[in-house]
Amino acid sequence: MSRKHDYNLRSMSNLMGERWKKAGDGGERSLIRAPSSASIGSHGASVGASTATGAPTTSTSSSSAAAAAVGSATAASSSTGDLERAARKQFQQDVTPGFVYVLAVFSALGGFLFGYDTGVISGAMLLLKKELHLNALWQELLISCTVAAAALSALLGGFLNGLFGRRVCILLASFFFTVGGIVLSTAPGKEVLLTGRLIVGVGLGIASMTVPVYIAEASPPHLRGQLVTVNTLFITGGQFTASLIDGAFSYLQRDGWRYMLGLSVIPALIQFVGFLFLPESPRWLIQRGLTQKARRVLSQIRGNQNIDEEYDSIKNSIDEEEKDSGGDGPVIWRMLTYPPTRRALLVGCGLQMFQQLSGINIIMYYSATILQMAGVRDDRLAIWLAGITTLTNFLFTLLGVWLVERVGRRKLTLGSIIGTCLSLSLLATGFLISAQHSPPITFHPLDPAMANSTCSKYQLCEPCMLDPACGFCYRENSSALLASSCVPVNKASTEQAAWGRCSNVSLMKDHTYWAYNYCPTSYSWLVLLGLVLYLAAFAPGMGPMPWTINSEIYPLWARSTGNACAAGVNWTFNILVSLTFLHLAQYLTYYGAFFLYSSLALLGFVFIYGCLPETKARRLEEIEALFENQLCSCGASDSDEGRQVEYIRVKGSNYHLSDNDASDVD
Numbered sequence: 001m002s003r004k005h006d007y008n009l010r011s012m013s014n015l016m017g018e019r020w021k022k023a024g025d026g027g028e029r030s031l032i033r034a035p036s037s038a039s040i041g042s043h044g045a046s047v048g049a050s051t052a053t054g055a056p057t058t059s060t061s062s063s064s065a066a067a068a069a070v071g072s073a074t075a076a077s078s079s080t081g082d083l084e085r086a087a088r089k090q091f092q093q094d095v096t097p098g099f100v101y102v103l104a105v106f107s108a109l110g111g112f113l114f115g116y117d118t119g120v121i122s123g124a125m126l127l128l129k130k131e132l133h134l135n136a137l138w139q140e141l142l143i144s145c146t147v148a149a150a151a152l153s154a155l156l157g158g159f160l161n162g163l164f165g166r167r168v169c170i171l172l173a174s175f176f177f178t179v180g181g182i183v184l185s186t187a188p189g190k191e192v193l194l195t196g197r198l199i200v201g202v203g204l205g206i207a208s209m210t211v212p213v214y215i216a217e218a219s220p221p222h223l224r225g226q227l228v229t230v231n232t233l234f235i236t237g238g239q240f241t242a243s244l245i246d247g248a249f250s251y252l253q254r255d256g257w258r259y260m261l262g263l264s265v266i267p268a269l270i271q272f273v274g275f276l277f278l279p280e281s282p283r284w285l286i287q288r289g290l291t292q293k294a295r296r297v298l299s300q301i302r303g304n305q306n307i308d309e310e311y312d313s314i315k316n317s318i319d320e321e322e323k324d325s326g327g328d329g330p331v332i333w334r335m336l337t338y339p340p341t342r343r344a345l346l347v348g349c350g351l352q353m354f355q356q357l358s359g360i361n362i363i364m365y366y367s368a369t370i371l372q373m374a375g376v377r378d379d380r381l382a383i384w385l386a387g388i389t390t391l392t393n394f395l396f397t398l399l400g401v402w403l404v405e406r407v408g409r410r411k412l413t414l415g416s417i418i419g420t421c422l423s424l425s426l427l428a429t430g431f432l433i434s435a436q437h438s439p440p441i442t443f444h445p446l447d448p449a450m451a452n453s454t455c456s457k458y459q460l461c462e463p464c465m466l467d468p469a470c471g472f473c474y475r476e477n478s479s480a481l482l483a484s485s486c487v488p489v490n491k492a493s494t495e496q497a498a499w500g501r502c503s504n505v506s507l508m509k510d511h512t513y514w515a516y517n518y519c520p521t522s523y524s525w526l527v528l529l530g531l532v533l534y535l536a537a538f539a540p541g542m543g544p545m546p547w548t549i550n551s552e553i554y555p556l557w558a559r560s561t562g563n564a565c566a567a568g569v570n571w572t573f574n575i576l577v578s579l580t581f582l583h584l585a586q587y588l589t590y591y592g593a594f595f596l597y598s599s600l601a602l603l604g605f606v607f608i609y610g611c612l613p614e615t616k617a618r619r620l621e622e623i624e625a626l627f628e629n630q631l632c633s634c635g636a637s638d639s640d641e642g643r644q645v646e647y648i649r650v651k652g653s654n655y656h657l658s659d660n661d662a663s664d665v666d
């Protein structure tokens, strides 16, 4: 197809759908309402042609064309709908070269490592604690130091991103992942292990904030949501792979953990080598004044299409943004003092906070305990079954990738958080009913050590299970519990009691079981149902959207800093929620804790409903305008979404439909 013909199709496609033109700032910036799609037969072709040749398109001509179009609107609607779809399809095929997918996949390996390194430790810990005789403090240290390092390095990543660019930061992150993996797999003792986990954490923080930004900046708008969401798909894919590797190497009692922790070196190296050849983000290059290079990169990732308009549009927006943002001083200060970026930052950080407060990582880390409650007593089987949790998370994130450009970010996030809130209530109800039917303690062993133990005072399994110093030892005879007692836990290993029948695996014959952190119950199906529904609701929306939305809501000058802050908030709340869960359960009980998470999710719904605007299919440069209104006035504009009113920013009077614009028509 000739270039000109191709352009006309694009222009036609652009001119369909309603667009408002609102005069503004002396023509410097205006918002156009173009003729409705039905007008294409009578006016669209000529307007399209004039636009294609670069003729000025003024507000008056647009409005009169729109007015003239109203009459023919109904009759032509269905056939033009088909035409529009065909035009858009043709256009999108033309402008989406494969290179952008290569770029997204190589970057998303950072997401894979994020998921793998945070997921693999739970299985590795089962082996590590036996081989290196780790006490509870060391176990906690090895798990949480990575998340803490990630929180700090995500903040630092904002600075590095601005200074060295996205590509260098991704290279740096994969370097840290590689070195961390090597240190972990060869560690002679726990101190070196701790160092390795810290190094991996630094990589995690940098990757988590850079990768979504890089993908968003390289993608065409109609694919941006999907491609950035692929990064979260890779996170959950990494978590799933980690659970498979954990399962497979759990049979290797000696050094199994070395393989579990060391295997991450492979994707890290692939990413490192790949990024030696991949280009820098064109937007960052333009911002740095490296214009020739930016042009080359843009044309490379747009498959040698004409990139003049996209280039000009980015360049103009950057110049304008720099003026708008005003003032000097550190970026974070400028963000906080400039209302649109302040609002965007609040929305971005709020989303990340509510993602973590909805308890995803409680579910990820404690799914084995939940499965034990459901009657799975074999450790290895529990590890494999925990893989089903991560697989469910992965599969439903895939649904999110499919939905994000269809239903949009706002609806997807709202639907997801309300489902999350309801399924958390179901989980809580499951725990509540289990607690109400908690098995009684029927056997009080007469051991002298028992006299000064708190465990002796409990009459039911529930309070005994909630006391971290105690566990529940019982015999089961065709689902009836016999001789159940509450006894102190072995301080060196929570897998057995300090003394008595449950203190040694060889003594636990004759259907005798040790339950730490859970009580046997016949209502576990309710909890399992809640768990599956939770993941089905959370994974398509609340899992990926906070990352996706953060990658697109800040103007370029504030993008690295905004994403760094939001990623920092995500990691900080991750550590807060996962470290406080067991204590919270102790004070509020399990059902109390889950009702609390459910209420927090409800609060998140209110926040998102009020404050999150739809960013689907807008050019990154247009999104700033969405935050010009007062924060938390988005719910009021919900009805606008249905009317398909689209606002496009025009520089000067000579408006060209940019390459990106075809995707704006929906």
Ligand SMILES: O[C@H]1[C@H](O)[C@@H](O)[C@H](O)[C@@H](O)[C@H]1O
Residues within 6 Å of the ligand: 232, 235, 236, 239, 355, 360, 361, 364, 393, 542, 543, 544, 547, 570, 574
């Ligand atoms: O978006 C991701 C994803 O949902 C993961 O499953 C979760 O572990 C992360 O904390 C979260 O940030």
